[in-house]
Amino acid sequence: MPRLKTLVVDDEPGIRSGINRILRNYSVGYPFLDEDFTFEIVESDNGIEALEIIKKSKPDIVLLDNKLPGMDGVDVLEHMNNLNLEIPVMMITSYASLEIAVKATKRGAYNFVPKPFTPQELKSATDNITKHLFLKRMTKKLHEEEKLIRFQFLSLLSHELKSPLNAVESYLKIMQYKQAGENISSYKEMIDRSVDRLKGMRNLITDLLDFTKYESGTKQRDLKNIDITEIAKRAIDTVEPLAKQKGVKIFIDYPKKLLYIADKTEIEIIFNNLMSNAVKYNKPAGKVNVVLKDHIDYISILVEDTGIGMTNEEIEKLFGEFVRIKNIKTKNISGSGLGLSITKKITELYNGEIKIASKPEEGSKFTLSLPRNINKTIKTSQL
């Protein structure tokens, strides 16, 4: 049970023991939390000692009377502010005047319990201040986690951008020092690879811009009743040249028209990503199967391939940013690693789901389901 160190500062011993009695058997909790907060009471009868205790043992909550010998409660507050401790303070005071209340509030007191108070009044105020403390700490933790995630993302991004630059520069140095001989034909492969890597970098930057637009919610959405079948067919045409090169055959099973309210560009991105993966990771002379279905309440998009497939471990990592499955089979397959992340984010905009099934050497199957909302609350692309 999380114990909150609670400092009670009041010059009246009766008040201090009263508070002690009420709070030592009290607990505060949320229904969603497993454990409730309880209170470990520490007492002081004057401001100077209170400040020492605060500095030394950093209580979680402070209950503070205003009328104290030597230093007023509001002055204790002022000193606490100078220490930058962010400890929530509940003022308990019998000389409650509007002036003092305003002063205390200005100096950051969280709430007030005027004397004389009933046990219930104290418990109520304690409830409030404890929940306030909890929420503040959770928010801070989430911000820190967010910062950590952003840091990790940026670090990863920097690595993904530096890698192609390192490769191209290294190739250029070999050519500069003529390490592979005087004949230009020995360098052909290196030149081709350099061009490929630079193309990859360009794609990465484009994908990244798309990704950040979805991430930051600044992408304008144009939601209309569109024909999903049409978009699927067009995506297949786009990927046809690559498929032909590999001898991969694409089969599609679709209703004549599949109407769905969506942003055309977003659906195009989803199809282009799934189709290009299905072909890129396929085996020569392999197959891709695309099935579109109208289930009234939702529509489903299935893209399966007879490709190299993935292990369960690889599936788990799949939707991370810049994740590209790297193994001996994917050695020569290029990609930014953002495609599936973007696809997932777009799917989420529609409250949809993506499911993956895959077996190494046999192939992968991606199934998207996008619900139809009758009472549509159109989401902005805020995440």
Place this chain on the structure above:
Amino acid sequence: MKNVKILIVDDDTDIITVLKAILENAGYSVITALSKKEGLEKLPEKPDIAILDVIMETNQAGFELAREIRKKPDYEKLPILMLTSVGDVTGVNFQAAMSDPDWLPADAYIEKPIEPDELLEEIETLLQNRE
């Protein structure tokens, strides 16, 4: 004399190509691996030197591989050269890392992009020190 086998471990196939070109041109024979896992699998081919990239499957893969190589009975003294991108993600100071063999048991490091002369010099130094 130059019957020296060099193990290269890097997840970037172009860097492997670059290293292979430089090293084979200089008369060394080369064993390649694309990941920490593969690097360990290729170890029984008995390389004389290992060149390891730092960031592969994970940010720590290269460091972990160096430690695991050193733990193996025949490879406690295998010269290890780390390949790093300037200001790597981890922000690690390599001098500091190498001074603690429990952290990074490597003998030297060079920065990408790869300068062919620098690479060859470093390898020669490592081979000489070994003898």
